[in-house]
Amino acid sequence: MADNFVVSARKYRPVTFDTVVGQSHITTTLKNAIRTNHLAQAFLFCGPRGVGKTTNARILAKTINCQSLTEDVEPCGVCESCVAFQNNASFNVHELDAASNNSVDDIRNLIDQVRYPPQTGKYKIYIIDEVHMLSSAAFNAFLKTLEEPPSYAIFILATTEKHKILPTILSRCQIFDFNRIQPRDIADHIEQIAKKEGIKTEREALELIAQKADGGLRDALSMFDLNVTFSTDNTVRYKEVLENLHILDYDYYFRLTDALLTGNLSETLLTFNEVLKKGFDGHLFVIGMLEHFRNLLVSKDAATVQLLEVSETAKNKYLDQSTRASLSFLLSALSIGGQCDINYKASKQQRLHVELCLMKMAKLTEVLDLEALAADEKKKPNVGAGPGGVPLASAQKGNNGSSPNALANPVNRTDANPASSSSLPTTAEPTITYQNAPNGKGLPLGKLRSTVNLSTSITDTPAPTQVSKPVEVALDALPEKDLPVTMEALKEVWAEFSRMREQNGGAVSEQIMLNRDFIFENMTIELVLDNLHQETLLNEIKPTLLGYLRRKLQNRQIQLSHQIAQSDGKRNPYTPQEKFNVLAERNPALFDLQRLLGLEVDF
Incomplete structure (x- = not known):
C-alpha cells in the first residue's frame, strides 16, 4: 500500500534556522540570543499568514533544549531531546491553539503546568498559536505568569493580528515582526522542492505562483501542489498555471x-x-x-x-x-x-x-x-504685439495713417472666414458695447471705451487652445485744455451715469449710493456715505465714474472724495417694516413699486 500523500508545506517544513525562507533578520537574532544566552522569557511572533511564525517557534523550542548544538547554533537532530521533539514525544514543549482553547480555564490549566520544572532538559517551552483569540479574561489571567514566569519557562506567542492583543501583554514580550517573503525567494524555494520531487518546471510558472501567493510560502506550496496534480507529465507550465489559478495574463x-x-x-x-x-x-x-x-x-x-x-x-x-x-x-x-x-x-x-x-x-x-503644442506656442515671442496681445499696427497709428478708431468689434465683421484676411477690418465709427466689470456688475462705457473681442486670432490659422481675453481700447483722448464745470452740468452727467448703471443691472444698494446729494467745490466732489458697504461700492466704480465725468465734462481736474456719516445714536431698524420704511425714504420709488404690484412687507 502506497504511503499517504503529504502536502509540500508539511513535508518540506524547515527544521533548522538556516532552512527558513526570507526571515534572516529574525533567525539571526534568535541564534545570537541562544549563543550569548540572552533569551527572553516571552516572545511574540507576529506577521501575515504562512511566513514562518509557528515554524520558527518550533525550531527555537527545539534548539534551546538541544544537548549538542552545532557551531552554527543549530539543533543536532540526534540527541535525546531533538529525537523526542521530532517524534512529537517531548514533554518539554507544549503547544496550545488559542483559537479553540481561549477560555480562562484553558489558561489556568496551562499556568498549573508551568509550576512543574522539566524532568529532562533545561527549559519548558509553551507555544500559544493565534494568541489574539484569547478572551479578555484569559489575557488577564495570563498577565502575572507572563510577567514573572519561572526561570525554566519560556512562552512563545504567535499571531496574525497584533493589534488585537492587549498592550499589557505586548509590554511583557520581546516582539518579532515577520515580513512577507519576496516572490523571488519563494520561487527559488519551490524550484528546489521541485528538483527533489523530480518535477520539471518553467521559471515563469514558479514566479507566477510566487506573485499569486502574496508573500505567503504556505499558500505558494499549496498552489504548487495543485498544479503538479493537474499536470499529466510532472511538468508545471506557465499557461497551465494561468488557467488553474485563474490569473489574468x-x-x-x-x-x-x-x-x-x-x-x-x-x-x-x-x-x-x-x-x-x-x-x-x-x-x-x-x-x-x-x-x-x-x-x-x-x-x-x-x-x-x-x-x-x-x-x-x-x-x-x-x-x-x-x-x-x-x-x-x-x-x-x-x-x-x-x-x-x-x-x-x-x-x-x-x-x-x-x-x-x-x-x-x-x-x-x-x-x-x-497641450505640448500649446506650450510650445506660448514660448514663441509675440513680435509686434501691444498690451493684451493686440498688434501694434492695429492698436496704434501705423504707417498707413490708420487711427485707433480703426478697431471694431469682431461681431460686426463682414468676412466670417479668418483665413481670408490677416488683419481686423476697419470702420468709420466704433461699435459701442458694454463689458462686465470685475465686480460682476454691468458697466456702460459709452464713448469712453469700446470692447474688442480678440478670441478669434488674427493669424491665418487660429490656435484652438488659446482664447484671448477681451481688451478694452481707449477711443477718444481727454481734451488738452480743461473746460469749466458747473454744478448743473455735473448733476446732469451724474444722473446720466446713474441711469445707465441701473439699465445695465446695477444693484439697488448702488443706486441708493449714487442717488444722493453731494458737494462740489474746487473741482472735488464730496459724498457722505452711510456705511462701509456703500464705501466698498463706491471704490469699485470710482475709476469708471471719474473717467465718465471727466470725459463728458471735458475736465481732467475733477476729483472724488467721500466720508462716512457719524452715527446720531438712533436705533437701527429692526423689524421688516422698519427696514422697508428706511429704504423707501432713501428711494421713494419703492413706494410706487409696492403700490403698482400690490406687494406687502413680509413679516
Whole structure:
C-alpha cells in the first residue's frame, strides 16, 4: 500500500534556522540570543499568514533544549531531546491553539503546568498559536505568569493580528515582526522542492505562483501542489498555471497599453471584452491594469527597475514598453484608473464604468500632444504685439495713417472666414458695447471705451487652445485744455451715469449710493456715505465714474472724495417694516413699486 500523500508545506517544513525562507533578520537574532544566552522569557511572533511564525517557534523550542548544538547554533537532530521533539514525544514543549482553547480555564490549566520544572532538559517551552483569540479574561489571567514566569519557562506567542492583543501583554514580550517573503525567494524555494520531487518546471510558472501567493510560502506550496496534480507529465507550465489559478495574463495588459498609446479605441474595448469573456471580473481587470501602469512607471528609471517583481522575460517587455509611454501618460492613466477603482463598486453599470475609463485613457495621448503644442506656442515671442496681445499696427497709428478708431468689434465683421484676411477690418465709427466689470456688475462705457473681442486670432490659422481675453481700447483722448464745470452740468452727467448703471443691472444698494446729494467745490466732489458697504461700492466704480465725468465734462481736474456719516445714536431698524420704511425714504420709488404690484412687507 502506497504511503499517504503529504502536502509540500508539511513535508518540506524547515527544521533548522538556516532552512527558513526570507526571515534572516529574525533567525539571526534568535541564534545570537541562544549563543550569548540572552533569551527572553516571552516572545511574540507576529506577521501575515504562512511566513514562518509557528515554524520558527518550533525550531527555537527545539534548539534551546538541544544537548549538542552545532557551531552554527543549530539543533543536532540526534540527541535525546531533538529525537523526542521530532517524534512529537517531548514533554518539554507544549503547544496550545488559542483559537479553540481561549477560555480562562484553558489558561489556568496551562499556568498549573508551568509550576512543574522539566524532568529532562533545561527549559519548558509553551507555544500559544493565534494568541489574539484569547478572551479578555484569559489575557488577564495570563498577565502575572507572563510577567514573572519561572526561570525554566519560556512562552512563545504567535499571531496574525497584533493589534488585537492587549498592550499589557505586548509590554511583557520581546516582539518579532515577520515580513512577507519576496516572490523571488519563494520561487527559488519551490524550484528546489521541485528538483527533489523530480518535477520539471518553467521559471515563469514558479514566479507566477510566487506573485499569486502574496508573500505567503504556505499558500505558494499549496498552489504548487495543485498544479503538479493537474499536470499529466510532472511538468508545471506557465499557461497551465494561468488557467488553474485563474490569473489574468500580463500579455493582455501589454496589448491594451499598446492600443491606448496609439489611441486605438476599438482595440482597447475589444481587449477588455476578451478579458470579460474569459470569466474575469472587471474590478480585477482594473486592479491589474493599475499594477501594469505602475510597473511601467518604475521601469522608466534605472534606479527603480529593481522594484519590479516579475520574471526576466516580463521585465524586458516592461522596459521596452516604458520607452514608448510618456511619464505624463502614465501618471494621467493612473489617476483615471484610480478613480475607476474607487467608484467601481458603487457603479450600477460596472462594465460601462470601466469602458468610460478606457475611452478617457485612449484620448490621453491626443490631449497631451495638444497641450505640448500649446506650450510650445506660448514660448514663441509675440513680435509686434501691444498690451493684451493686440498688434501694434492695429492698436496704434501705423504707417498707413490708420487711427485707433480703426478697431471694431469682431461681431460686426463682414468676412466670417479668418483665413481670408490677416488683419481686423476697419470702420468709420466704433461699435459701442458694454463689458462686465470685475465686480460682476454691468458697466456702460459709452464713448469712453469700446470692447474688442480678440478670441478669434488674427493669424491665418487660429490656435484652438488659446482664447484671448477681451481688451478694452481707449477711443477718444481727454481734451488738452480743461473746460469749466458747473454744478448743473455735473448733476446732469451724474444722473446720466446713474441711469445707465441701473439699465445695465446695477444693484439697488448702488443706486441708493449714487442717488444722493453731494458737494462740489474746487473741482472735488464730496459724498457722505452711510456705511462701509456703500464705501466698498463706491471704490469699485470710482475709476469708471471719474473717467465718465471727466470725459463728458471735458475736465481732467475733477476729483472724488467721500466720508462716512457719524452715527446720531438712533436705533437701527429692526423689524421688516422698519427696514422697508428706511429704504423707501432713501428711494421713494419703492413706494410706487409696492403700490403698482400690490406687494406687502413680509413679516
